[in-house]
Amino acid sequence: MSWLRSVWYYCLILFSYEICGDEDTVVQKQTISTAFEQLKYRMESEHELSVLPQLRVIRNQAKHYAQRTIEIQTILIEASIRQHFGDYKHSLSMHYQALELAEQVGKPRIMVETLLAIIDLELDLERYDHAQRYVNQATQIAQALNQDDEFLVHVKLWRAKIYLEKGSFRQALYELELGQKLAKNNSPLSARLLLIEAQVALRLGNYLVSRTLLNEFSIKYMSSADDKSQLDYQLALAESALQAGEFSEAIELAMKGLEQTFHTRYLEEQASLQRLLASAYAQLSDYQQAHLYLKRYSLTERALDQQKRNNKVLQLEAQYALAHQQQQVSLLEKDNAIQAQQIVQHEQTLENTKLTQQRWLLIGLLCFAAVLFVYWRWQNRRYTSKLEMQVAERTAELKERNKRLQTLSFTDSLTGLSNRHYFFSTIDSQINALPEKHDMIFCIVDIDHFKKINDTYGHAAGDLVLQSFADILKQCTRNSDLLVRWGGEEFLLVMPDMSRRDAQEAVERIRQQVERFPFMANGQTVQCTCSIGFAPYPLTPDLQEQVSWEQVLELADSGLYLAKEVHRNTWIGLDSVRQPSAFDVEYTLKHYKEQVRQGNIVVSSSYVGAEIPA
């Protein structure tokens, strides 16, 4: 009946998949779920290959409608069937696929369920370290779900199975006892724990304990136990009988168990039963039967060995493939590392080049800036020196002009002699330069009757006379003497460092030269004379502070005036003062003639033989 129901659901799924749209998703999911439950119900009884097509349809549907839990469970069921029939390779990959999906779903229950299924497979493959790792993982998840002890009991059961397979019987017992404490009484889980505990007890040689446990199992669970559990029970019971020395009973039980193994893939159990039979017969001294079962055991064991060898080869291949893959990954990683290194080196080179370029650019810029600076400095200096040169030229020019202007301003244009300005500008310095106790003679020369010449011959002739007169003066004086056109036909001659006697000679020479010189005026020779008055500075050494050079000049002028007055063509020079202490210069200037006459001042003159008129 269950068969018919399953086929009906299967058809229903196919049909609904064809005709239904998205709006019927909920109904679809419900249908898939129901169909899967039906299938599971059947699967609990046997590893049936015929359910695989339906299982795959349900899986596709579950995948389509994102029912991940059902999808994972269908994968696990198919993986379990493949495991049962020795297709470990695909079974392993399907288990890992389920684990990957379970991790994605993130539901702890399905995760634990998947891990336990993988542990079952790993035990078949005798990969105990893998199984141990997965059971640890399952324990962690199950402990987080502590409100539901069922998962913890499952984990304990599988942990005990691992220890049993590994031969750590005490640890197996410990886990089983913990599991029994957590398990609900009379539950199928409790039955499985009992069965494993009985097996462990046998491995420890406690056949009496084992028998008690098996008895309990038989009473409570035998009717609901699956094929595998029933077989395990039978085997354990036979082993108990063997250990107890009840060989006939052991043989009977083993025979019964052996019958159950025919046409199944429970080869391990079959081999154990055959070995047990051989041992029991041998201990009964029935060596013929012992030999027979030993041969059968040998055949079964060989088949098992073949299967195990295949598994080992599979594992070795997988390990080799993994190692090869790792080697390739390693090679790729090395390649990548080398490439990365090359890229880094390349980048480094580029960076270095860039840095070098930047450095050179900077150096270039600096050089250019330096050249520019030098050029600027050079231009600047050139410009400055040009400016300086121009300034110097201009300064020199200005100086020259100033000098010329000064010369012009200090020179009388007609005679070429110095003028009054020059005299005033230089006299103080000349006086200061005058050595002590040396005299400086101030001498004023005036052309007699010059007005007549001008009136007679014209001003041009007068100018010529003046020029000739000046030339005479130049000829009659020393280079150190200062010769100034004092104004009109009047000339000032300053003779430094000259004694009063030398002065008399000098002025006499001038008077004579002028008198003798044939002046030309309009082509005619003209006779000219000159009058000269002079006075020494200092007048007396005692009066140096009292009589200034200006006053000495006026005294000379007074001498000239007197000379004009007495005769003309003569000279009068002040020689000394009679009483220097009583000398009053202002008075003398006003009354020069009187003073000469009174003898308060002593004068020399070229005019001899005649007295100075009153």
Add this chain to the structure above:
Amino acid sequence: MKWCWLFFFVSCFAYAKPPLVIDIISSENFSQRYKEFLAGRSVLEIDDFHPSTKGSHIEIIEMVLLQQALFLGGEHRPVIFNPKPSVNIIEFSDLIAGDSLVLARSTWHEDLLDYKGSLYITEPLVEYGEYEAGFYVTKRNVALHDMPAERLNQLTVVANPRWKVDWRALNNTDINVVSFIGPWETMLEMVETNVVDAMLINFSVSESLVLNFEGREYVPINELKLLLPDSRHFVVSKRHPEGEQVFNALNTGLAILKQRGILKKALIESGFISGRVKDWHMVNESMLMRALP
């Protein structure tokens, strides 16, 4: 004085009753080494179990202990050792058939499970948890001398899968096991030639724990030891007419020896239980786990 009386009784019974025939393994020259160890002394006088001959010593000590136990248990007949090939002994066929009475070599309990119906199994000579072994490597392989327990997954050890207890012990560690069925000497040669790193061997009797074999030296990895998770027992044939009687005597005698501390003393003095490794880390310590209180 006590031992003189015992010797007197043994001598008297020797003349009165037929001797007790006990099987021993014919290989390894145990008979000769046993005589050398006794050096003319009566077996019942032996109370110093320190080794005085070369080679494995536990077998000699077991021959002594068996006789002392039988005597203490009331079996005063003289003993004759009957050397047999090891194959017969391992399969227990003679004992099962009743052709042999008792074996002067202790046996792992695990190996007796299928024969519990045919063999009497005595109280343990070596109790569960007492049997320890070291990972012996060549002395020149200095890199392995101080290998830490965390790196045991990098160690490769050769083991014989027929030695079920060794196999189970190693299976409960992270150690890589290379299976080899063959002579013990070849396994040692595998260590010597670096085919494997180490071999599981009882700790040497010498103070330094160094094992010297044919001029080559082997040392255990420091601070690491492995529990061999089973007990060792004497077995007596159930089918032999004197089986029950001898078994009772043997079991009684063993209980007395145990009570007197002779068993422990013998195991320690013979070097079987090494005091030097008492504090070493047992890499499969979890196998010692007791059941829930």
